[in-house]
Amino acid sequence: MNLSCFDGKVITSKDNPSVKLFGKLMTSKKTRMQYRMFPLEGVRLVFDALKSNAPVRRIFITESALEKNREKLEEFDCSEIDFTCISDELGDRISGTDKTQGIFAQCSFTERSEELGNLKKHGRYAVLYQLQDPGNAGMIIRTADALGLDGVIFSESCDIYNPKVIRSTMGSIFRIPVFHDIPVDDIFLAMNNAEIDTYAAVVDSRAQDIKNTDFNNGGGIFIGNEGNGLPTEISEKCTYKITIKMSGNTDSLNAAMATGIMMWELMKFE
Template sequence: MVITSKDNPKIKQLAKLYVSRKYRRETGLFVIEGLRGCVDAVRDDVEHDGLLKVDGVYYTENAFDSAEGFGEVLEKIPDSRRFVITREIADRISDTDSCQGVFVTAKRLDKALSADGLKAGGKYLVLDELQDPGNLGTMIRTADAVGLDGVVLSGNCVDLYNPKTVRSAVGSMPRVDIFVEKDFEAVTEMLGKKGIRTAAAVIDGGTEIKQFDFGGGCAVVIGNEGRGLSQEHVEMCSDRVTIKMYGHIDSLNAATAATIFLWEMTRRGD
């Protein structure tokens, strides 16, 4: 199907999904933009029998011609879910400076946290009140890279389906179990029931990361970029761990710190 009008209902839905968190919640859909992320999404959906549950693929003719392998996997998506759009429509929807002309709408991936959904003795990342969408996307991508068992979003975290989060994750979201539970105490209790210790990342006062034992079930807990974890939530965790700083800085970007913690946890944990 070829769409040339910005007033087409499908285009209106796509544009609204891009900008409205409320609408994403109501519809249960979100948007992926960019050649790499969309090609990965379509391929994952085809190869894993609907793992991502692609709802629609929107692309310009130029994007179709320039993405290696895109046409091959696209042929396996039903015609009713494929839409050719004009360059003008693509530029109107995108919030990037260099729109690549391809979008995918897909069903939400997150799950409610439950003890049954957790892996006994698993490795997890818990994010409490994280606010930067780029940081969240980078952390999900890192979790995918190190083979983490899952990521838990707690408190009032940034929207998982913010377009900047999705772009930063670069296709990793379908490959990582992502759980949502606003009640931080409930998070620590459920992890504890599965034999998973919670290691609060603190600037000082914790066991230095090189000496910390990440063996067995363990979850690294990282707080808000500006405030870190509240003292109340630190005390709910079973352990505290610190990255010792050298040089002239006293803290790291949240995503950078998470990368160090996750590398150490999965490299030395068992």
């Protein structure tokens, strides 16, 4: 990749139109939806996106970061990416972290809604319904990637392109299929077409203990809102109800932790 475009061209003003757009993408879901783009920050996230051939459209890099990462950037064919060199001071201003690494990017949404009709037969999926916490969402995506799930599906949940979600995934957002803003009825239809049994994760002593659940034919596990769980109308639509039987001194788990346990059990039979 030719980086000569940086020579002598350093943006210092926060009022530069491209910089202003990046700032809005960092803070506004409305802007992200309007432009169908989301922001990345940090060496690991940006290079994970490049390694995964994600649709990166623009890279901002500070003078200091360019000096450190020039050789690494030149390993990639990024002829379709707009590169903008910014001052170190401007990098500090647009950063969403306490200590910036000086490299940022804008990436287009990965549109997967059409792929929902082609879920893997007897596949293994986590379905997050009305999940609201960005940290939980990002951790679940990262855990699903680590365990080898076929995908994560979001319905009526938080914005998966929120910078907090993206940071929490540690790059897994680029390595595992993630479906977002999918109507729940479409999910049940796709699961049925792919011959995937659906499992409602509930807090109910009458539900089947997940440790005794047979996932040999895959499954789609539905996880609900952090405070309220799955609505009755959703859990009743699922093939089975499952729960984590607890014998300690607590009766509930963090949503990301509970989902991680369930995904582990789901993948034991793969």
